[in-house]
Amino acid sequence: MKEDKFCPHCGGKLKLFYLKQTCPHCGVNLLTYNMEARLEQDAQKAAAEVDALWNRLRRLDKARLIEKHYTKKGKPLPWESAEEQTPEA
Numbered sequence: 001m002k003e004d005k006f007c008p009h010c011g012g013k014l015k016l017f018y019l020k021q022t023c024p025h026c027g028v029n030l031l032t033y034n035m036e037a038r039l040e041q042d043a044q045k046a047a048a049e050v051d052a053l054w055n056r057l058r059r060l061d062k063a064r065l066i067e068k069h070y071t072k073k074g075k076p077l078p079w080e081s082a083e084e085q086t087p088e089a
């Protein structure tokens with residue numbers, strides 16, 4: 001069985017049934033070390049998701065502005081004319 005535990009901080013080997021909170025090698029708190037790392041990952045992930053959402057909203061906003069501008073001038077929308085390549089009669 002591969003049940004060796006290692007300290008997530010210093011990589012020191014821990015006994016299988018090592019039940020103390022702190023690493024015998026570096027003294028880091030094993031119980032909270034993982035938790036903190038996970039919390040930070042969650043926070044980073046959440047921040048990235050918020051960024052992505054804002055970027056999408058900004059792009060939508062821009063698209064709407066362009067749309068307004070083009071319809072005012074009676075021009076075909078740039079993305080429509082690019083997608084529908086119908087030859088003019």
Ligand SMILES: [Zn+2]
Pocket residue numbers: 007008009010011012023024025026027028
């Ligand atoms: Zn350690």
